[in-house]
Amino acid sequence: MDHMTHIFHRNPRQSLPVAVGGEGIELIDQSGKRYIDACGGAAVSCLGHGHPRVVNAIKAQVDTLAYAHTSFFTTAAAEELASMLAASAPGSLNHVYFVSGGSEAVEAGLKLARQYYVEIGQAQRRFFIARRQSYHGNTLAALSIGGNAWRREAFLPLLIPAHHVAPCYAYRDQLAGESDAQYVQRLADELEQKILEIGSDKVATFVAETVVGATAGAVPPLADYFRKIRAVCDKYGVLLMLDEVMSGMGRTGYLFACEEDRVEPDIVIIAKGLGAGYQPIGAMICSDKIFNAVVEGSGFFQHGHTYIGHATACAAALAVQTVIQEENLLANVRQRGEQLQQRLREVFAEHPHVGDIRGRGLFVGVELVADRASKQPLAPAQRTHAKVKAEAMARGLLVYPMGGTIDGRQGDHVLLAPPFICNAIDIDEIVHRLAPAIDAATGYATAPGS
Ligand code: PMP
Numbered sequence: 001m002d003h004m005t006h007i008f009h010r011n012p013r014q015s016l017p018v019a020v021g022g023e024g025i026e027l028i029d030q031s032g033k034r035y036i037d038a039c040g041g042a043a044v045s046c047l048g049h050g051h052p053r054v055v056n057a058i059k060a061q062v063d064t065l066a067y068a069h070t071s072f073f074t075t076a077a078a079e080e081l082a083s084m085l086a087a088s089a090p091g092s093l094n095h096v097y098f099v100s101g102g103s104e105a106v107e108a109g110l111k112l113a114r115q116y117y118v119e120i121g122q123a124q125r126r127f128f129i130a131r132r133q134s135y136h137g138n139t140l141a142a143l144s145i146g147g148n149a150w151r152r153e154a155f156l157p158l159l160i161p162a163h164h165v166a167p168c169y170a171y172r173d174q175l176a177g178e179s180d181a182q183y184v185q186r187l188a189d190e191l192e193q194k195i196l197e198i199g200s201d202k203v204a205t206f207v208a209e210t211v212v213g214a215t216a217g218a219v220p221p222l223a224d225y226f227r228k229i230r231a232v233c234d235k236y237g238v239l240l241m242l243d244e245v246m247s248g249m250g251r252t253g254y255l256f257a258c259e260e261d262r263v264e265p266d267i268v269i270i271a272k273g274l275g276a277g278y279q280p281i282g283a284m285i286c287s288d289k290i291f292n293a294v295v296e297g298s299g300f301f302q303h304g305h306t307y308i309g310h311a312t313a314c315a316a317a318l319a320v321q322t323v324i325q326e327e328n329l330l331a332n333v334r335q336r337g338e339q340l341q342q343r344l345r346e347v348f349a350e351h352p353h354v355g356d357i358r359g360r361g362l363f364v365g366v367e368l369v370a371d372r373a374s375k376q377p378l379a380p381a382q383r384t385h386a387k388v389k390a391e392a393m394a395r396g397l398l399v400y401p402m403g404g405t406i407d408g409r410q411g412d413h414v415l416l417a418p419p420f421i422c423n424a425i426d427i428d429e430i431v432h433r434l435a436p437a438i439d440a441a442t443g444y445a446t447a448p449g450s
Contacts, residue, residue: 168184245269
């Protein structure tokens with residue numbers, strides 16, 4: 001097993017356990033050890049592992065037709081999935097473009113936004129604005145808009161022009177005495193200033209994760225943040241693109257996270273939960289306005305990949321989304337999500353190194369700090385987030401850690417994204433295993449019985 005490169009891990013020589021099976025919310029390694037998958041990899045496995053309906057749908061599709069190139073054919077699986085998504089997506093988001101993952105979908109969204117302006121005679125609009133402490137993928141354009149300095153550094157000369165404003169991160173950035181409304185207004189004003197600074201006729205799109213995932217651990221926006229942002233975008237004719245690669249497809253308890261924010265973007269990007277890991281698939285969904293401009297203009301989107309609308313991937317995603325609908329899993333996500341946050345708050349009520357617990361639905365982040373009162377971050381050299389991951393794995397629990405310095409800001413976060421099929425006992429067990437893992441990693445003992 002020495003030939004698969006693991007150089008994207010911090011320690012390429014570290015040997016990883018071999019995953020040999022998965023059943024429900026658990027993954028099993030070669031020694032037979034079981035792990036509760038409380039993060040679904042990176043918020044991917046929303047139906048857990050080995051779901052029979054999804055497995056059977058994949059088998060049936062492969063038996064019939066695994067793949068047909070979209071320049072010759074469409075398939076029933078792709079059409080049905082697209083109709084289902086268009087029917088559930090907010091407002092006029094009716095046009096679905098299937099790709100193989102999140103970064104590809106982000107690239108497609110950025111290119112379509114650019115092409116839209118070319119089509120409507122505003123080719124000078126070429127700048128993107130995104131937010132600091134964000135992650136939109138690792139391909140060059142997605143990396144360009146991402147606000148994750150260390151990931152970008154080596155590639156800076158290759159990146160496309162992008163500007164960054166502050167994220168909506170109340171725990172860290174809301175000032176003492178500042179109301180939610182004032183804070184949100186300050187952020188909207190910052191975006192407006194940035195648009196004016198670049199030139200209001202030169203900005204193409206503002207891009208944001210609806211709920212921040214990988215760089216800060218499930219940070220939800222304050223109420224009204226995106227409505228204010230939408231108003232600023234509308235004032236200057238700037239498109240709004242929401243990246244719901246992590247937060248979409250039910251993870252927050254809504255199929256599209258932005259439903260809760262009562263905002264309709266021009267483009268929404270989805271991936272991970274769409275296929276729930278059973279097949280690689282992502283999608284870019286755009287509004288009638290954009291679609292019509294392209295159709296009435298040059299006639300087609302000047303973009304494409306070999307695996308667009310892959311039949312087997314679409315069949316898997318269709319089965320995943322059907323299970324979510326038919327089993328009413330979004331209600332379970334909301335209920336279990338509340339339980340998860342409540343249990344974490346109880347268990348870590350006095351913990352000096354647990355600074356913040358936040359999230360939406362089954363998308364929950366725990367921010368670790370050196371000192372709770374001052375919110376002082378832990379020293380990056382301690383790599384506490386990595387220790388939490390290891391301590392959790394030792395206890396048969398998978399959580400998604402992140403840490404270090406992101407955009408000049410230090411922080412250690414633990415992301416929880418358990419499968420939508422979790423029951424109340426599973427949630428208690430996740431917290432029961434996480435508490436001692438955080439204690440061991442931070443060198444503090446939570447009260448017994450946690
Ligand atoms: N956008 C967001 C918000 C993500 O969390 C990710 C992946 N973590 C991506 C884009 C990129 O997706 P992928 O890794 O499938 O290319």
